[in-house]
Amino acid sequence: MSSIFAIARKDLLLLTRNRAALFFTFAWPLIVALFFGVVFGAPSKGASSITVLVVNEDAGANASALVERLRTTEGLKVEIAGRAAALDSVKRGRRPAAVLIPSGYSEASDRMFYGTPAKLELAVDPARKAEAAMLEGMLMGTAMRGMQDMFTNTPRSQAAIDKALADAATTPDPNDRADLTRFLGELKSFVGRDAAQAPGSAGAVGQAAWQPVEIVTTEVAQQREGPRSAYDVTFPQGVLWGMIGCAFGFAISLVIERTHGTLTRLQMSPVSRTQVLAGKALACFLAIVIVQVLLFGIARLAFGVRPGSLPLLIAAGVSLGIAFVGIMMVISVLGKTEQAVGGLAWAILLPMSMLGGGMIPLFAMPAWMQGVSNYSPVKWGILALEGAIWRGFSPADMLLPCGILVMVGLVGFTVGARVFRNAV
Numbered sequence: 001m002s003s004i005f006a007i008a009r010k011d012l013l014l015l016t017r018n019r020a021a022l023f024f025t026f027a028w029p030l031i032v033a034l035f036f037g038v039v040f041g042a043p044s045k046g047a048s049s050i051t052v053l054v055v056n057e058d059a060g061a062n063a064s065a066l067v068e069r070l071r072t073t074e075g076l077k078v079e080i081a082g083r084a085a086a087l088d089s090v091k092r093g094r095r096p097a098a099v100l101i102p103s104g105y106s107e108a109s110d111r112m113f114y115g116t117p118a119k120l121e122l123a124v125d126p127a128r129k130a131e132a133a134m135l136e137g138m139l140m141g142t143a144m145r146g147m148q149d150m151f152t153n154t155p156r157s158q159a160a161i162d163k164a165l166a167d168a169a170t171t172p173d174p175n176d177r178a179d180l181t182r183f184l185g186e187l188k189s190f191v192g193r194d195a196a197q198a199p200g201s202a203g204a205v206g207q208a209a210w211q212p213v214e215i216v217t218t219e220v221a222q223q224r225e226g227p228r229s230a231y232d233v234t235f236p237q238g239v240l241w242g243m244i245g246c247a248f249g250f251a252i253s254l255v256i257e258r259t260h261g262t263l264t265r266l267q268m269s270p271v272s273r274t275q276v277l278a279g280k281a282l283a284c285f286l287a288i289v290i291v292q293v294l295l296f297g298i299a300r301l302a303f304g305v306r307p308g309s310l311p312l313l314i315a316a317g318v319s320l321g322i323a324f325v326g327i328m329m330v331i332s333v334l335g336k337t338e339q340a341v342g343g344l345a346w347a348i349l350l351p352m353s354m355l356g357g358g359m360i361p362l363f364a365m366p367a368w369m370q371g372v373s374n375y376s377p378v379k380w381g382i383l384a385l386e387g388a389i390w391r392g393f394s395p396a397d398m399l400l401p402c403g404i405l406v407m408v409g410l411v412g413f414t415v416g417a418r419v420f421r422n423a424v
Helices: 001-015 017-042 061-071 083-091 103-111 129-151 153-167 175-198 231-259 262-268 273-303 310-332 338-358 367-373 377-389 395-423
Strands: 050-055 076-080 097-101 119-126
Touching: 001 017, 001 175, 001 273, 017 231, 017 273, 017 310, 050 061, 050 231, 061 097, 061 103, 061 129, 083 097, 083 119, 097 129, 119 129, 231 262, 231 273, 231 310, 231 377, 273 310, 273 395, 310 338, 310 377, 310 395, 338 367, 338 377, 338 395, 367 395, 377 395
Parallel strands: 050 076, 050 097
Antiparallel strands: 097 119
16 A cells, blocks of 8 residues: 555656646636636626617607606616617517507506506517516506606696596596596595695605505515526536546556656566556545545635535545546556547547536536436536535435446446556
């Protein structure tokens, strides 16, 4: 065992002296995690808003007030346009919808209790039904705010009632005329009485207290599902890139020692070939563990990435170490020279990473890619890490990804070691 530890220590020291290997083993995974974390987790301001075109064909005050209320509606970004341009943008898919305020809207808005109600036109892209439904709800809420504005503005509400009384006198049906006049008269008395009462008095209903609906808010403890932030997703990806860097670096070092005669000199000492391979494997495993501890330490301290289960995260990390030690051994026997091994290794490792979730998060992959990813150990490594961090895996759930990783490592090390012994 002392010989194995000595070889492992030697390889780790050589790793610290190789700046390129250090970069791709420690710095590059951190860059990947931070870059994609910023891209996925820090969208530009307003990126989550629905951009809607507004066509105002009414010159009245109510239409202008509606446009201003739309501008201040959370989750909505308003752009003013003409009718033809707005409809063309929706037709071409440039905008999900257009709100058209027709002529006569302001006048109809003042006739709250009789006549044809005010209308808004909503032109939507049929391929974006979810956004159209959200927008329809926002428009309804904005209209209710307009009703509230009228009833909380005493002079405006009294003027609207006076106009309604004047129009009611011309109603042809005497029964309708009498009913409407009586209702509007009582409403005017109510408005005048509330306006005369001092604000805050005990018996005041209060114009400012009127609202179209009473909303009772109850705080409910939020139960989160999914990642807490983008970094919960990107740091497992970064860790896998670190594993790839470790496997590649140690595989190349093994090829260099074989081509430069270092392994032959080691075998002339009282060290067996098995001890040499065991020392290489131990050094690679320790480097992988160091990468994980370093990256997850940074993730925890700087970005709040917390594992749901620390024991399961350790199990995932150990399984990953075993898997990539086996991958390292297979890579080391892909060719006879460093150039051949390096070219073939990246030709295998890069597709393995991209198809396994190293670039695109697993949950964002299309269905066909998720099927192909099952053949990549990177997918099972990321799944194991995510299971321990935010997927809420139980120990039983971790058996499949961790078992596959351990199997990949054992098979890879056995095959690589056998080929290596025959080649040396």
